[in-house]
Amino acid sequence: MAQAAQLLFDENGQPFIVMREQENQKRITGVEAVKSHILAARAVANTLKTSLGPRGLDKMLVSPDGEVTITNDGATIMEKMDVQHHVAKLMVELSKSQDHEIGDGTTGVVVLAGALLEEAEKLIDRGIHPIKIADGFDLACKKALETLDSISDRFPVENRERLVETAQTSLGSKIVNRALRQFAEIAVDAVLSVADLETKDVNFEMIKMEGKVGGRLEDSILVKGIVIDKTMSHPQMVKEIKNAKIAILTCPFEPPKPKTKHKLDVTSTEDFAALRQYEKETFETMIRQVKESGATLAICQWGFDDEANHLLQANDLPAVRWVGGPEIELLAIATNSRIVPRFAELNEKKLGSAGLVREITFGTAKDRMLSIEQCPNNKAITVFVRGGNKMIIDEAKRALHDALCVIRNLVRDSRIIYGGGSAELAAAIQVAKEADKIDGIEQYAFRAFADALESIPMALAENSGLSPIDALSDLKAKQIETGNSFLGIDALYTGTNDMKEQKVIETLLSKREQISLATQVVRMILKIDDVRVPDDEKMGGY
């Protein structure tokens, strides 16, 4: 490689060093670099490929501490895969950004990027400059997005039934599909209850997900209220409160701690006695203040002193301690209460209310949780997931999150396209058609882009146990012949290729984002032609 060029000579013949420690760095350049990157990216994409679609399989990931995660959520797999190759890391980022932006389609985006790179490699072998390929991809991407827009459908967001169907598409590929309908309804109801249809905004922070091991997936429910993993601070406090007035406190039931540093010296017995008196009074004042405000339940972010705890109990004031920050905020929103930082600030107006507060018990173990229901602000809700073991619950939560995202995207932008690879195929056909009209080398890139788009339905067919090439060529012929762009892979063997009939729905937003994100990353990878990696960290693989 071109390492000798790094040692230059000035006009006097003195050597000078442009780059230090050449021998300690690994370096690859030019086509070789691009090819090695493509290889790495494709390897990652190949791992994910088998997770695509309703019949895709899961991946088992073992963390450094030996914990097992089983998932088919692309973003989660990528995150836990422990990659070290820099380009593979780019793919991880790609999947993550799709997750952040859209929440769904994290597998598809990686598979698409992998396919694009595979096509690019072929072109590079034919001697086309990577930049030309990148530019061609960019143009093709625009065309594909246009096509998507043109085949998109309006979706009746008001129609709950249709929303449930959409959620079912998203959940269909996950383990929760044994209770598909139920989970889809949970997701839809959750989003609809927090969604603001006027501003088309969905605040996910209002949806809390709690999981508890035990029971079955079918036992999962949507609680209109908040469930927190806490119990009453004193074992003998009442376990059920009706029409509770809730005081939310962020100050501990302890003697006050001034922020400024101070020392209190006890020098005589009088001081000692006075101090005792003070201590006692502080506790009593605190309790009195809470009681006087009319609260029937105190929720506190901090701990209680034993004495305070008993005083609360003696005064019939149930209390919950060590409630986390985000939970406190959710509670405050749900119950319409103010978060009170000091006891003295507490008054009746700042209290929240809830129709029912109760402790729920599970199984034979002593697991208890506190559920706060019938809140005045029904926007805060909790999805409570049950399942055979922790891995199932985690996976169910991830699946639900994806479904929630899909519904949210629909609320934001009601345009949809149909799944099953139909949209990709339609775009591919249009892009291929367009290619013939282009003069210049970009034409090849255009065709390559179309081929790459076809890889999605291809992977779907493969995962479903169909013969991929047969299924795809059949489908393509049909789409061109009938002009019906809703034809996709019949992954579940229902007997029809029309995705509109099968009700396999995806959001336009998600698909657009997938294609444009994948193209961007591919462009970026194609443009790299020189990589240096410091060798001393033993990161080397070259």
Next chain:
Amino acid sequence: MLPVQILKDSAHEERGESARLSSFVGAIAIGDLVKSTLGPKGMDKILISGMDGQGIKVTNDGATILKSIGVDNPAAKVLVDMSMTQDNEVGDGTTSVTVLAAELLKEAEKLVNQRIHPQTIISGYRRALGIAQQALKNSSNASGDQIREDLLKIARTTLGSKILSQHKEHFAQLAVDAVLRLKGSANLDAIQIIKKLGGSMNESYLDDGFLLEKLPGMFQPRRVEKAKVLIANTPMDTDKVKVFGSRVRVDGVAKVAELEAAEKLKMKEKVDKILAHNCNVFINRQLIYNYPEQLFADAKVMAIEHADFEGIERLALVLGGEIVSTFDSPATAKFGACDLIEEIMIGEDRLLRFSGVQLGEACSVVLRGATQQILEEAERSLHDALCVLVTHVKEAKTVAGAGASEILMSAAVAAEALKVGGKESLAVEAFGRALQQLPTIICDNAGLDSAELVTRLRAEHAQGNHRMGIDIEKGEITDVVALGVIESYNVKLCMVSSAAEATEQILRVDDIIKAAPRQRAQDNRPC
């Protein structure tokens, strides 16, 4: 071109067939490990834990075995996890659930080798699960009035496969009595199990009072009738000043003495306040120092220190008192009460016994046994039995035991399999075969001719005799319901569902990615 490394150094990835193979092998190994403990004639395992081989456990409780072995195979971990959940949820059937899941995977492996897509197997299994659940439901009987007899029978069945089987009549009575005292509440906390070394197992008994492994302080009354108990959680050593930043600074010896006196006075006041409650027993969660102890002795009050937190909560529950931490309002404080507190001897140890307690729910079970291991195993067995009984009280439905339900489900699944078209049918059939394996293993463990017995049993079920099962003692087919071998519907249902769920999870995997293990000290645990 140079090789490209994508994952970190010691991380590795297994794909497709090899991933599937590794999870099948792992899960099946776990199944084989616990297989021999299944059934009334199952054998126990010795578990040696820790570095120096100190803690030895002898058990045949599936969950305990799986908890103690450090498994590395991820699929095996799924099974272990599932067994734990079964333990938490219904308490028993932890071995069966693992064995069933392993058998389901074994069948699935055969199907995968026949080139059937895992998702097809999964949907077949799901369908089969539905059929099995339905069949189980149809065969279940509500207990109705004779719940006590049913509970006894269930307890006998559960205990039959444990170390307690020699004394199962005795322990079944004991467990049922204890559970019935709970009066429908599922609060197992109220049942306290005290293990005392020595004596033989049938000397174990149910004490309807409450036993506390603590003694009153010196010179205090040893026996209190009509006790009025104040249960507290308060420091009785030196009462610290809790105001932040305070510290004691003195400038002379005299001052120290003064302060000491003040401190003493403070404690005295506290004790006086407690005494003002007019109680004759004082139980504290925290330590009681010798000075207050002496004060209590002077006042002829029984004072018990250091009852740990659980003990205090249980005491409060049993005696109907309130845990107090301040003593300013004697009028409003709620006292616990019981008829008699006395010291009793069990073996070598002295315990306090609270009898005639208000809340009839609570009771204590005293277990006796020759070795620590026997005691622990007895406790686990009894715990399993109690859990099952509590579950049964919640939903009082029974199904036939001794392999009858498994064969029943298997037969129902096999019959339905014929009606299913397509490849799924093979999976449904496989599910039925896996279910049939459970009674087969139980027979094998008992040294019986499993092939003969299970096929005969199947024939009986085909003729509609759904109450037929295997009498392990005699080695023949009998009406097990008449024999009194019944199990709780809930436990069985939970077992089948979670086994199927875990199997599905493992089957869906086609790729295992292991991250580089974190560097750490060597793990010397066996396996």
